[in-house]
Structures are given as C-alpha cells and as structure tokens.
Amino acid sequence: MIQTVLGTSSDIVVRKINDDSTGLDGVAFVYIYDLIDQQTVNQMILHPLMTEIGEQTSPSSSSEWLKIIKNKVLSVGQVKELHSMDEAVNQLLEGCTLVFLQGCTVALAANTYGGEYRSIEEPSSQTVIRGPKESFTENIKTNISLMRRRIKSTELRVELRQIGKQTKTHVGIMFLKGIAKDKIVEEIRTRLNRIDTDSILESAYIEEFIQDANMTPFPTIENTERPDAAAAGILEGQIAIIVDGTPFVLLAPVTFVRFFQSSEDFYQRYDIATFLRIIRYVSFFISMLLPSLFIAISTFHQEMLPTPLLISLAAQREGVPFPAIVEALLMEITFEVLREAGVRMPRVIGPAISIVGALVLGQAAVQAGLVSAAMVIVVSFTAIANFVIPAINMAIAARLIRFVMMILGGTLGLFGIMSGMMVILIHLAGLRSFGVPYLAPLSPFIWTNWKDTFIRVPQWAMKKRPPTMASKNNITRQGKGQKPAPPGPNSDT
C-alpha cells in the first residue's frame, strides 16, 4: 500500500514480523531509513516488540493488540493513531515509524525523528564580541528549543503549520501572547495561510509572499540567525516566523531604525552603543550618497570645495580620460564584481582575488591614469561603510540606491541628489510593515521610542516597549526606581 504512494524508493524500509508463537501475526514496520534515528527504532520499537511482546497476555483481537503495543510496548514519547492513508504517508515523511497490524484498520505512528543535522554553531553572518555565541540551525525543532530556553514564559506561543505542496515545510510562528498585538498575529496567520506554493526552501520564500510592499528596495521584514535577537524582538512584541531548513528566522513587524540596531548594542555599555549606532547611521548615508556627492560637487559645485582640496583634486584629474560620473560608475561596478566574486568563488582562491582587487584594479588603475586616486578612495570608503550596517538586507538597499543617486548627481548635481532623497523619504514614510509605520519613532513621532533609536539609554531607563508593536495594555517593561544608586548614608555596611 505504502509503496503505491511513494513508489519503490530504496530508502523505504518495510520490516515484517510473522511470529505465530505469541499469537501476534503480521506486524509490519515502515520507516524511511534516512529520516529516522536508527538507535531509537532499534531500542524503543523493534527490541520491545520482539522480546517483550511474549510477556503480554495474548488478546484475541488485533485492535486490542494495537492498544497493548501502543500503551505498553512502544517506549517512545509520541505515538499517534492513524486512520487514513494520507495521514500515514505524511507521518512517514516526517520521520515516524509506522506500525501496521494485520487485520486492523488503524496504524500507529511512533515518533522516531532523527538523522544527521548540523549542530548549533556560532553565528556566521551576525557576529558579536560580547553576547551569546549560539545561532539557529536548519532544524526547526532545535530552533524552537533555543527560543524556549530563552523565554520561559507561559505566554510563549508556538503555532506550527506546513506550507508547500511538495516540500511540506514546517513553518512556525512564535510570539508572546499579550505582548504581541493580536491584530498583527492574526494578520500574519492569514497571510501565511494564503500562501499556496509548491515549495518553501528558505525563509526568504515566506518573506516575499507575506511582505507588505514589493516595489521597494527596503526590507519590511527583519531576519536574524541569532536566537537572542529573535528573543529580544519577541519581547518587544514582534512575531518570529521560524522556517524549517534555514537558520534565518523572520521577525515582523519591523521599523526602519531596527535595521541599525545590533544585538550587541544591548550587551555593551550604553555610551559606546550610542556612539556606534550614530556611526551606523552616518555609514548608511555615506554608503548611499558619498559617490554621488563627490560627482555632483566635483562637476557642478566646484566652488563648494576648499581651494587646496580643489587644486589637489584637479591635479589628480589631469589626464583622466572619463568624466567623473563614468569614472565613478566604472569603479563602483568593478567593486561590485569583486564583491560578488569574493562571495561565490571557492575559499582556496581567496588570496588571489584580493591581490587582483587591491593591486591590479586599485593601484594600477590609478597609475595607468584610468581613474583618479580620489575616486578610488571614495569608492573604497563607500564600500567599507556599507559593511557597517548590521542588517545585510538594509545594506543592500543602500547599495542599490547608490547607483540611482550617482546618476542623479551626475546629471542634475546636488539638486538631483536632493530630489532623490526627497523621493526616498516620501517612499519610506509611506511604507508599512504589517500595519506599523516604517519610520515609526520618527514619523509618527513617538517620544518614548527615541530612547532606543539614535541613542541607547541604559536598561533601567527603557521602561516601555515600543507602542507601535507591543499591545497597548502591556507596554511597561519594568518597575519604577530601577536606576542603580549607591547605598545611602544610613545603610549599615
């Protein structure tokens, strides 16, 4: 029967036991070899069935046998009774071992889920100096456990569902009931339920199906591979969407400023965190605008430069064959090529590409008179500044907008850049993430949120959750008078 549904895949194991001596006749186990934990199957299912079965009093009907097997023999945590073929196949593909009894219409599914998985490792894309070194893995069960260990609240809810007609990927949403807004949870549920696709291989699939706006370079859903970051989000009223098969967990709703917060901001002192946060905003603007400003000022607004700088720049441009805009586009595209090559190429060839990149393209291009040295500095600084932004999807937005800005700056000068910025600002102000305004603490202006926007105040001063995300009747994070103070003169020591 099973074989008619799944075909004759060689990894499906069907084990039949015909032992007349116990009166049990025709038991069959079915499992998929690669999905189960071999040891569990052997010790908890096969061994008890084969040895301990004799100690039981032989019942007459096969349905009673089933009860005995379910209640007394199978010593695994989760055993389910199955009534239909579809259910049975699903369970089989989840890594269960099915137990069939001859003459019985009900089958048993014992959870023997196992197999090889990557263990919990250090996060590779969102590293910190101080802070937890765990990251999510590809296994949704591990991921949920990582979250559960961090938030031991009775209010933590996990809702699992399967999405994808072929992949049947487990997708879980996780939130704190009472802190996350019910409306947003409901919205996420409906958006997830609406997805009708054949496969979900990464959380990006989900992201693209459920995000608010598609025609924007800006991400409206956050992703993280850090359980602590996800936990922090959930505690602020965000909803985590965990997808099986990827270590990247989605967090929604999200605001623009969240992409400039690193979880380390909260693990280091608040003063340095504030400083770094300002550096990040500055870097964002540098990475978006620096080449365009350079082009605009050096081709339209030379009077804005100090005289010595102008002369030095003019000297460098002597003999450069291209206009500044072409020069900048050339260098930017070169850098993007280098960057893409660096990501894709095998690790072994790494040093070679850096030599080519640094020496051949940087130094030699200047010496050959193809580009000016100042342009190389501008492009490299822009590139470095781009890496400062903690969220890679926000960094990508700045990277794309940069090219548009360069063309605007090269054709219309500062006026073009200003108009471009206006368009971006209007666009940002119009974006929503699950109903939450994207520029939330800035527009609409929410004063209490400013404690964690451009600056980061100490923990004891952050008394409230962001009201845009957290539900209104549960906004207070901590009690009053949390500011540490030295013991008073009357306290005895």
Place this chain on the structure above:
Amino acid sequence: MRRIARVFLLSIGMCLVTTGCWDRTELNELAITSATAIDWEDGQWVVSYQVVIPSAISAAMSAVGEGASKLPVIVYSTKGKTIRDAVWHSSLESPRKLFFSHTRVIVVSNIAAKQGLGPLMDVYFRNPDSRETVSVLIAEGNARKILEQLMQIQIIPGDGIEEMMRREAADFSALPNVRIYDLAMGIVSPAHSAVLPEILVSGSPGVTSVDAMNRTSLTSKLRLGRLAVIRGDKMIGWLTRNEAMGVAFMRDEINATTFSFPCHSQDRKESSAFRLNHSSTKVTPRKSGDHYAMEIAVKGEGMLLETNCDLDLNKPEVIKEMEKQLEIKVKDMIKTSWNATKNLQTDILGFADVIHRKYPKQWKQLKKDWPASFVQVKIDPHVKITIKRMGLSKKSFKSITENN
C-alpha cells in the same frame, strides 16, 4: 492608466537625460584663478589672471624639500571694453574655462582705480561665480606684474597675498583686509569713501621664473605698502603706513598691533615696545554751533614686549607713567592721520555715519557739501591704555647693568 504612467515615467527619464548635464564641468576643464588684476590701458580694461597649474602644485606639495621644479601658476591678460567682455575674450587664448570662485585677491592698478571701481563692483555682485569675500588691493602702475611675482613658502602667490593680508590685519592692523563687500559698503555709506591697502613689488628684477626662485634671498618680493583712499568709486590719494595706523585706530580696525614708545616724559627716545592685544574705539559726535567735534574714545590693553629704560617696573607709578606715554603716542598717531585725512578731504573715518545717526535732521543739510564740512570737524581723542602684563622679568637689563 498603466500607459499614462509609462509615458509619464519615460518623459521624466527624458528630462533627466536631455536637460541634465548642461552646466557640467569636469575639474580638468577648469582654469582655477587664484588672483585677478585689473589695469586700464588705452581706454580699455585689461584683465589679467593668475591661473594655477594643479599638477605642478600637487607635485610641489607632495615633494616637500625638492622645491617647485615647475611653475605653479601662469599669468595671462585679455582686453575688452568691459571687464566681463575681457574675461570672455580669454576663450580665444585659453583651453580652459576661467573659474573665479576660488579667486582670493583682486589687484587693481591705481590708474584703473582712478577710472572708477564701479564696473568691478557690478561684475562681482552680479555674477554668481565670483565671490564677494575676495580681498581687494591697489597696485601702483601695472597690476599685472603683481600677479607675475612668485612667492616663497606659499606656492600659490594669490593665496599667499591673501594670507599675508589676513595676518597683517590680525596681528599688525595698520592696513585693513578689505573684502569686496567692505569696499561696496564703504562706497554706498553716507561718507561715500573707502580705503584699500597697497601691494607692491619691492626690489627688482621680479621673481617670475623657477630659476629666480632657487635662492635663499629673492631679488624682489611682494609687500604691503600704503593705504589708498577712495572717494566715490575713484581713488584720490595715498596715506603712508604711519598715517594708516591712526586711521585704523579711528575706524576701530585695530585687532592687535605693536609699537615703540618712550618710557617717560623726560626721555623722548622710543626705547620700549608695547603689544596692544585688544583695542576698541568709540566715536561720538558733539554739536557746538555749526561745528561738530568728534569725541574719539580709544580703550586698549596689552603687554610690554621690550623696555630699555632704567626703570623699576615693580612700582605702580612707573607703570602709570608708561601708560600715559602710550596714550600720548596713540593720540599723536591719531592726530597725524587726522591731518593727512583732512588734506585729502575724504571721510574715510566714517564720521558721516555717526553724525547721520545722531543728528539725522542736521545731516540732511550737511550732506549737500559734506567734504567741506568734514574739513571743519574738530577731533577730541581720549585714549585709555592699560598694561596688563610686563612679561617674565621685572627689571630691564639696562637697569641691572647700569646699577652695578
């Protein structure tokens, strides 16, 4: 709807492509002018430009010690009936567009200044590419030769002249650093007059080549000289530097200055030096009958730099005496300048403004023949100078050596 949107987007794109870039200039298409000179020859304006050669300058800046092996600037002139006409004639002989936003100084020849500075003002205030913060100087004879003169230490001469002006105005204050807007303000003020510093090439031949630069002492160098007096928009005469100092006191343009003075009334030899660190002047007009008397109250403080008098500086009365001598000295300077200014019949001291402000009704009468009334004005200088510090030593070396 989609169609309309597409057409709309396309037209915006076309606007960008077809209208953008019209005033785009690459850096290597600019002739950056560091100084401009204006001469008047045969009824035509001759405008000269000191254009920097960026590659030579950046090479000179990077290779410190080697000295400039190439000339940092070139100078060329064009002629025209108007100043801007002359400027655009430059495209007949220059491969690059003249760029005036970084011009630091304008040197006007006294001949051109006698023709009137009006056209120059108009050019500078009408055009967005030239700045109102440019310093204006006067040169006697040919102004172009000032631009041809190379400078030591400062690579770009135009830059160097402006730095020199600024330093002088801040530390010595005899000659003011006159920006073109100061000049315009002076010309349109009730006094209708202004002053301009003079720049000259002292010595000969002029240092105009790299070879001439390769010496520790140059055959000639640029220096600041006298003070030119402008009435209306025309230059009418000169004041010497000593006279200029008193003018600076009266115009309240002293930032800091240094001068010698005698220690006490018996010994008239000026054997001590005083650094005036701070000074302010208040001019108040007093009307007595038909005449006006200007009360000029100068208040200053500073430190003793040098003294060669046989004096005990620990005694307060000695300091008092010194202060008194300083006050007499400043008063003398003011009186000298006043006489020189009276001879020129030009109110460069701004008396017209203060009278206008205090006696607006009488001013209406007065302004009809202000130069004549100006000569009738009496001045009444009051000077108060405080010596704040005596330096590290109390007694002078002279007193130590003579008393032993």
